[in-house]
Amino acid sequence: MDxxxxxxxxxxxGVVAFAVTAVLAVIPKGIDLFGACVMGVIxxxxxxxxxxxxxxxxxxxxxxxxxIWVSILASLIAFYGNQLMERKxxxxxxxxLDGIGISLFVxxxxxxxxxxxxxxxxxxxxxxxxxxxxxGLIRDVLAGAPNLLMKKELxxxxxxxxxxxxxxxxxxxxxxxxxxxxxxxxxxxxxxxCAIHWDLHVPNWMMLHNNSD
Amino acid sequence: MDxxxxxxxxxxxGVVAFAVTAVLAVIPKGIDLFGACVMGVIxxxxxxxxxxxxxxxxxxxxxxxxxIWVSILASLIAFYGNQLMERKxxxxxxxxLDGIGISLFVxxxxxxxxxxxxxxxxxxxxxxxxxxxxxGLIRDVLAGAPNLLMKKELxxxxxxxxxxxxxxxxxxxxxxxxxxxxxxxxxxxxxxxCAIHWDLHVPNWMMLHNNSD
Amino acid sequence: MDxxxxxxxxxxxGVVAFAVTAVLAVIPKGIDLFGACVMGVIxxxxxxxxxxxxxxxxxxxxxxxxxIWVSILASLIAFYGNQLMERKxxxxxxxxLDGIGISLFVxxxxxxxxxxxxxxxxxxxxxxxxxxxxxGLIRDVLAGAPNLLMKKELxxxxxxxxxxxxxxxxxxxxxxxxxxxxxxxxxxxxxxxCAIHWDLHVPNWMMLHNNSD
Numbered sequence: 085m086d087x088x089x090x091x092x093x094x095x096x097x098g099v100v101a102f103a104v105t106a107v108l109a110v111i112p113k114g115i116d117l118f119g120a121c122v123m124g125v126i127x128x129x130x131x132x133x134x135x136x137x138x139x140x141x142x143x144x145x146x147x148x149x150x151x152i153w154v155s156i157l158a159s160l161i162a163f164y165g166n167q168l169m170e171r172k173x174x175x176x177x178x179x180x181l182d183g184i185g186i187s188l189f190v191x192x193x194x195x196x197x198x199x200x201x202x203x204x205x206x207x208x209x210x211x212x213x214x215x216x217x218x219x220g221l222i223r224d225v226l227a228g229a230p231n232l233l234m235k236k237e238l239x240x241x242x243x244x245x246x247x248x249x250x251x252x253x254x255x256x257x258x259x260x261x262x263x264x265x266x267x268x269x270x271x272x273x274x275x276x277x278c279a280i281h282w283d284l285h286v287p288n289w290m291m292l293h294n295n296s297d
Numbered sequence: 298m299d300x301x302x303x304x305x306x307x308x309x310x311g312v313v314a315f316a317v318t319a320v321l322a323v324i325p326k327g328i329d330l331f332g333a334c335v336m337g338v339i340x341x342x343x344x345x346x347x348x349x350x351x352x353x354x355x356x357x358x359x360x361x362x363x364x365i366w367v368s369i370l371a372s373l374i375a376f377y378g379n380q381l382m383e384r385k386x387x388x389x390x391x392x393x394l395d396g397i398g399i400s401l402f403v404x405x406x407x408x409x410x411x412x413x414x415x416x417x418x419x420x421x422x423x424x425x426x427x428x429x430x431x432x433g434l435i436r437d438v439l440a441g442a443p444n445l446l447m448k449k450e451l452x453x454x455x456x457x458x459x460x461x462x463x464x465x466x467x468x469x470x471x472x473x474x475x476x477x478x479x480x481x482x483x484x485x486x487x488x489x490x491c492a493i494h495w496d497l498h499v500p501n502w503m504m505l506h507n508n509s510d
Numbered sequence: 511m512d513x514x515x516x517x518x519x520x521x522x523x524g525v526v527a528f529a530v531t532a533v534l535a536v537i538p539k540g541i542d543l544f545g546a547c548v549m550g551v552i553x554x555x556x557x558x559x560x561x562x563x564x565x566x567x568x569x570x571x572x573x574x575x576x577x578i579w580v581s582i583l584a585s586l587i588a589f590y591g592n593q594l595m596e597r598k599x600x601x602x603x604x605x606x607l608d609g610i611g612i613s614l615f616v617x618x619x620x621x622x623x624x625x626x627x628x629x630x631x632x633x634x635x636x637x638x639x640x641x642x643x644x645x646g647l648i649r650d651v652l653a654g655a656p657n658l659l660m661k662k663e664l665x666x667x668x669x670x671x672x673x674x675x676x677x678x679x680x681x682x683x684x685x686x687x688x689x690x691x692x693x694x695x696x697x698x699x700x701x702x703x704c705a706i707h708w709d710l711h712v713p714n715w716m717m718l719h720n721n722s723d
Contacts, residue, residue, distance in 0.1 A: 117503035118453045119446035133351070138559070138569055143351055146416040152423065163505070203572040210578065225438055225651055226446060233545035233652060240544045290543035292589070330716035331666045332659035346564070356564055359629040365636065376718070438651055439659060 090262055095132075095144075095192055096154055101185035102128040103155040106223050107162035108177075113227055117163055123223055124159025125152060131218025135193050135211050139202055179280045182220075187273035190216040190243045191250055191265045198251065205251070212247035213240065236286055238279035246272030303475055308345075308357075308405055309367055314398035315341040315432055316368040320375035321390075323440050330376060336436055337372025338365060344431025348406050348424050352415055392493045395433075400486035403429040403456045404463055404478045411464065418464070425460035426453065449499055451492035459485030516688055521558075521570075521618055522580055527611035528554040529581040532649050533588035534603075539653055543589060549649055550585030551578060557644030561619050561637050565628055605706045608646075613699035616642040616669045617676055617691045624677065631677070638673040639666065662712055664705035672698030 106127030107120045115123065129145050129152070136143045145151040193215025197208040217232060217240055224231035232239050250268035257264060278284060285291075319340030320333045328336065342358050342365070349356045358364040406428025410421035430445060430453055437444035445452050463481035470477060491497060498504075532553030533546045541549065555571050555578070562569045571577040619641025623634035643658060643666055650657035658665050676694035683690060704710060711717075 111505060113447060114449070115446060116449050116499045118457070118499065122446055122453075137350055137563055138572075140568055142353055146351075146420065149416055149419050152416075152419060166505070203575055203578075206575050206578060207572065221652065226434065226444060228443065228447070230654065231652060233541060233548055234539060234654070236540070236542050240548075244544070286542045286544065292537060292593070324718060326660060327662070328659060329662050329712045331670070331712065335659055335666075350563055355566055359564075359633065362629055362632050365629075365632060379718070439647065439657060441656065441660070 090265075095188070096150065098185045098188035098192070099128040099151055099155050100158045101181040101188075102219055103158035104162040105182040105185065106219070107159045108166060109223070109229075110227050111163070111166055113229075117160075120163045121156050121159045123226065124162065125155045126226070127219040127223040128155035128158070129219065130222040131189060131215040131220075132193065134218045135196065135215045138214075139197060139200055139211065141200065176280075180277060183273050183276040183280060186216040186220075186239075186243055187246065187269045187276065190247050190272060191269045194247045194250060195261075195265065198254070208251055209244065209247045212250075213243055216240075216243050236291060238284045238286055239276070241286055241290070242272050242275040242279070246275075303478075308401070309363070311398045311401035311405070312341040312364055312368050313371045314394040314401075316371035317375040318395040318398065319432070319436050320372045321379060322436070322442075324376070324379055326440055326442075330373075333376045334369050334372045336439065337375070338368045339439070340432040340436040341368035341371070342432065343435045344402060344428040344433075345406065347431045348409065348428045351427075352410060352413055352424065354413065389493075393490060396486050396489040396493060399429040399433075399452075399456055400459065400482045400489060403460050403485060404482045407460045407463060408474075408478065411467070421464055422457065422460045425463075426456055429453075429456050449504060451497045451499055452489070454499055454503070455485050455488040455492070459488075516691075521614070522576065524611045524614035524618070525554040525577055525581050526584045527607040527614075528645055529584035530588040531608040531611065532645070533585045534592060535649070535655075536653050537589070537592055539655075543586075546589045547582050547585045549652065550588065551581045552652070553645040553649040554581035554584070555645065556648045557615060557641040557646075558619065560644045561622065561641045564640075565623060565626055565637065567626065602706075606703060609699050609702040609706060612642040612646075612665075612669055613672065613695045613702060616673050616698060617695045620673045620676060621687075621691065624680070634677055635670065635673045638676075639669055642666075642669050662717060664710045664712055665702070667712055667716070668698050668701040668705070672701075 103124035107124045110120065110123045129143075133143050133145070190212040192212075194208040194212030196215075197203070197211035202208065202211065221231050221233075223229075246268050249271075250264055253264050253268070254261065316337035320337045323333065323336050342356075346356050346358070403425040405425075407421040407425030409428075410416070410424035415421065415424065434444050434446075436442075459481050462484075463477055466477050466481070467474065529550035533550045536546065536549050555569075559569050559571070616638040618638075620634040620638030622641075623629070623637035628634065628637065647657050647659075649655075672694050675697075676690055679690050679694070680687065
């Protein structure tokens with residue numbers, strides 16, 4: 085499988101994960117089918133869309149509407165299919181699916197910026213993290229829910245480290261793009277999965293403790 | 298009247314409707330003149346601005362500041378003029394004016410994307426709906442109000458159907474752009490007006506009923 | 511010091527002020543280090559980024575990552591350094607720093623749009639005000655805090671007048687760009703500082719008084 089196809093399916097899998105988790109997250113807010121699809125599509129393609137606007141390139145879904153169709157289809161399935169799932173199961177599944185999505189998108193977003201030579205060397209890290217968390221931020225703003233920046237979960241920190249590791253290692257092994265993408269993405273997901281399973285938070289030195297009032 | 302002028306006044310009427318409804322909607326939040334004008338302008342041109350950014354074309358008001366002036370003037374009139382109107386009347390007028398605005402913008406936005414061959418065949422539908430509801434979404438986010446995605450009103454569904462109908466019929470009658478735009482826009486508004494008058498909601502199969510907790 | 515360097519340091523000083531005030535403002539919300547840096551960076555470069563997207567030029571920080579580094583550094587210092595400051599002092603400092611930031615950015619943003627001949631004659635005013643308040647609006651939306659449009663403070667009005675004065679005076683004294691930028695920016699800050707010190711609000715005719723319910 086060559087790199088183009090590899091990244092294509094990487095992105096599509098992320099789109100499904102993001103749309104499904106977005107719809108499952110907003111259903112308790114009492115959303116209808118249209119709202120669910122809008123939330124699903126925005127969450128799935130929102131981060132990548134802002135990235136492409138900042139990069140000054142055409143938005144990625146304009147030349148390939150499959151991203152939109154897949155996210156609408158995933159939203160529909162999540163909307164009607166949620167009744168079959170148990171509450172507890174939904175919540176847990178949602179967290180892990182989201183973990184897969186962000187791990188996929190952070191590498192993909194960093195890679196797109198890197199190939200465009202955007203704001204090297206730190207620009208690709210910013211674009212990777214933006215691709216991963218941008219859609220979720222828009223979803224939370226539209227849903228009126230507290231967003232990830234307001235929580236102390238170990239969420240965005242592994243992403244940032246994953247992007248930095250990927251771009252750093254590429255300097256030394258430029259010929260192993262797919263392997264590095266897979267390893268850094270997987271490691272990011274594993275760290276995130278551990279954070280979900282053991283309910284890990286950001287380390288103490290990353291928090292302030294004098295503002296307990 | 299040729300097509301260009303037709304679309305120009307179509308857009309300008311929509312701008313007035315959006316600015317007025319936005320200002321009337323945020324006045325109870327205790328906004329001052331500057332905030333009212335910002336809300337009016339953002340709501341009036343916000344959806345079209347995001348559309349133009351996604352289409353990769355210059356924002357529509359950059360070459361014709363009349364859109365900005367008209368929305369500022371409409372905001373001023375709505376701000377100072379609201380005292381003359383009764384509460385009940387304002388609320389009802391607001392809903393119908395907004396209905397005209399969204400019906401105008403969904404066709405205009407879809408048309409702009411279609412003429413640019415953007416993400417055919419579904420891209421123009423997305424851009425039409427975005428043009429229509431984008432400004433309102435930004436307004437609600439800035440005003441801290443629940444947005445249309447969180448309500449079960451029959452609001453965005455007629456818009457989407459109107460855009461799909463317009464683009465579908467254009468395939469068969471490509472020479473009747475203005476007529477089709479008028480018919481589909483009017484029909485969209487009539488459906489929306491009925492939804493306002495009889496307080497119609499989205500059909501049952503578009504809602505979830507198991508999440509009543 | 512030539513104009514380019516003058517504007518460069520003008521922008522960088524604004525970035526520091528915005529990042530610091532953003533971090534100090536969101537710390538009580540219980541944010542961690544990552545969230546603080548994201549808030550700092552978004553507030554610092556957010557307004558200018560939206561301006562550049564609307565102007566259709568590459569985002570200003572893409573060719574000069576110093577804006578990002580400086581805002582991350584300022585966020586880190588504000589995050590860990592806030593413990594040394596007294597509460598009262600933080601709040602007051604925050605307001606004045608923010609006043610410097612908006613006064614700097616409104617002139618800088620208006621100037622960038624003017625040099626690009628964007629939507630003359632009113633476009634530069636819009637872009638100046640957007641550059642100044644855009645980052646803060648995004649910060650407040652992400653933090654779930656009421657934004658400046660919802661307050662009756664004398665905040666955005668001096669900005670708008672400053673931008674109009676700067677662009678108007680440039681018509682008569684086109685050879686004194688730096689001097690006019692300094693004078694209009696300083697005057698804007700002085701008006702804002704008076705508004706902070708004496709707790710000034712927008713004049714009565716800019717408010718509605720019949721909506722006291």
